[in-house]
Amino acid sequence: MSNNLKTxxxxxxxxxxxxxxxGSMLSVRLVEANxxxxxxxxxxxxxxxxxxxxxxxxxxxxxxxxxxxxxxxxAASLSSGIVARCSGGQENLNVVLxxxxxxIMQTTVELRDGTPLIIGGISSGQGKLIVVLLAK
Amino acid sequence: xxxxxxxxxxxxxxxQKAPPPQNDAESFQLDFKARASLMRQDxxxxxxxxxxxxxxxxxxxxxxxxxxxxxxxxxxxxxxxxVTQVKSLQVLAPHSGVIIMTDEDNPGTVVWVTDLExxxxxxx
Numbered sequence: 001m002s003n004n005l006k007t008x009x010x011x012x013x014x015x016x017x018x019x020x021x022x023g024s025m026l027s028v029r030l031v032e033a034n035x036x037x038x039x040x041x042x043x044x045x046x047x048x049x050x051x052x053x054x055x056x057x058x059x060x061x062x063x064x065x066x067x068x069x070x071x072x073x074x075a076a077s078l079s080s081g082i083v084a085r086c087s088g089g090q091e092n093l094n095v096v097l098x099x100x101x102x103x104i105m106q107t108t109v110e111l112r113d114g115t116p117l118i119i120g121g122i123s124s125g126q127g128k129l130i131v132v133l134l135a136k
Numbered sequence: 137x138x139x140x141x142x143x144x145x146x147x148x149x150x151x152q153k154a155p156p157p158q159n160d161a162e163s164f165q166l167d168f169k170a171r172a173s174l175m176r177q178d179x180x181x182x183x184x185x186x187x188x189x190x191x192x193x194x195x196x197x198x199x200x201x202x203x204x205x206x207x208x209x210x211x212x213x214x215x216x217x218x219v220t221q222v223k224s225l226q227v228l229a230p231h232s233g234v235i236i237m238t239d240e241d242n243p244g245t246v247v248w249v250t251d252l253e254x255x256x257x258x259x260x
Contacts, residue, residue, distance in 0.1 A: 049242040092223070104229040107247065110221040114243070117220045121231075121249035 021090040023070055023113045023135035028086070030064040030078035033057035033120070034127025047116050047132055055120065057127065070135060080129060082122070090135050095119070097131060111135045220245040229253050 031044065034057055040048045041061040051060050066076035072086035072093065085096040090111045097105040099122065109117055113135050120130035140148070219238050222245065227234060232251035239246070 047244065050239055050244040050246070053242055054237055054239055054246050055248070099229075102229075104252070105225070105227050105249065107225045108223040109245075110223060112220050115220045116244040117222075118244060118246045119249075120246070121252045123252060 021112065021135075023090055023111075025136050026068050026070050026072050026086060026093075026111075027132075027134045027136065028066045028068070028076040028078065028084050029062060029132040029134075030080070030082055031130040031132055032061045032063050032080075032124055032127050033130055034059050034125075036126060044132075046134070047118070050116060050118065051130070054118075055130075059127075060130075063129075078131070080124060082129060082131065084131055084133075086133075093133075095133065097122075109133075219243050222247060227252070 029043070031041075031051070033051070033055060036059055038058040039060075040052070043062040043065060044051065044060055048060070051057075063080065064078040064082075066078065066084075068074045068076060068086060071089040073088075075083050075085040077083050081100045083098040085098065087094045088108075090113070092108060093111045094108050095106070096103060097119065104122065105119065107119070111117055111133060115134075117133040118130055119133070120128055122129035122131075219240065222236055225234060225236070225247065227249055230251075230253040231249050233249075235246075235248045235250065237246040237248070238244075
């Protein structure tokens with residue numbers, strides 16, 4: 001393979017990789033999942049298949065939705081005492097989840113455009129609370 | 137064996153005398169024509185000398201497009217390396233386990249903490 005072709009291929013790879021982290025906004029949603037009924041609440045259409053195909057719940061209801069600019073450096077107060085503190089860019093996004101002022105989880109992720117990150121398992125009555133992070 | 141007289145030798149040499157030498161230009165032309173007659177001589181086209189340039193560009197263009205396409209197909213969402221990656225995770229509340237799932241059909245990543253103790257002390 002010629003050097004020119006290698007250079008072109010390398011540039012294509014680099015530009016492709018950069019496109020994956022070109023988001024300017026971070027969406028943070030809080031969802032309650034349970035088996036009390038069946039259905040997907042409004043505002044969850046873009047993650048409906050991901051939720052239904054991977055989690056053992058029939059009902060998903062949007063409780064709160066916030067957004068912040070990227071790189072992130074703010075806290076999103078959601079609902080049910082849940083706060084998501086986010087900092088950093090998409091390639092190294094740090095997320096701290098708090099409930100009632102107490103840290104319950106901390107994670108660092110490489111969040112790609114349009115591919116949601118679902119963090120769940122927080123107890124809530126008969127169901128679970130789920131935090132959905134999505135960069136756009 | 138008959139011995140030739142010197143006059144006979146001179147006469148013989150005169151009869152076999154080589155043709156007079158040609159000048160350089162004539163010699164070149166004769167040699168050129170002789171060599172040219174031995175090989176095929178297509179008519180020259182002024183554009184033919186540079187015809188490979190567009191062919192080369194066309195081929196490089198196709199190769200470049202193919203390389204970009206392959207890179208895109210290999211690296212774009214079909215690959216799990218392009219799904220959100222969890223670099224580190226620390227669960228600070230009592231729990232029994234963590235499951236990290238990657239869905240390639242519906243691109244996304246699920247982090248599920250089992251038996252995560254809620255603030256009222258109950259487990260989920």
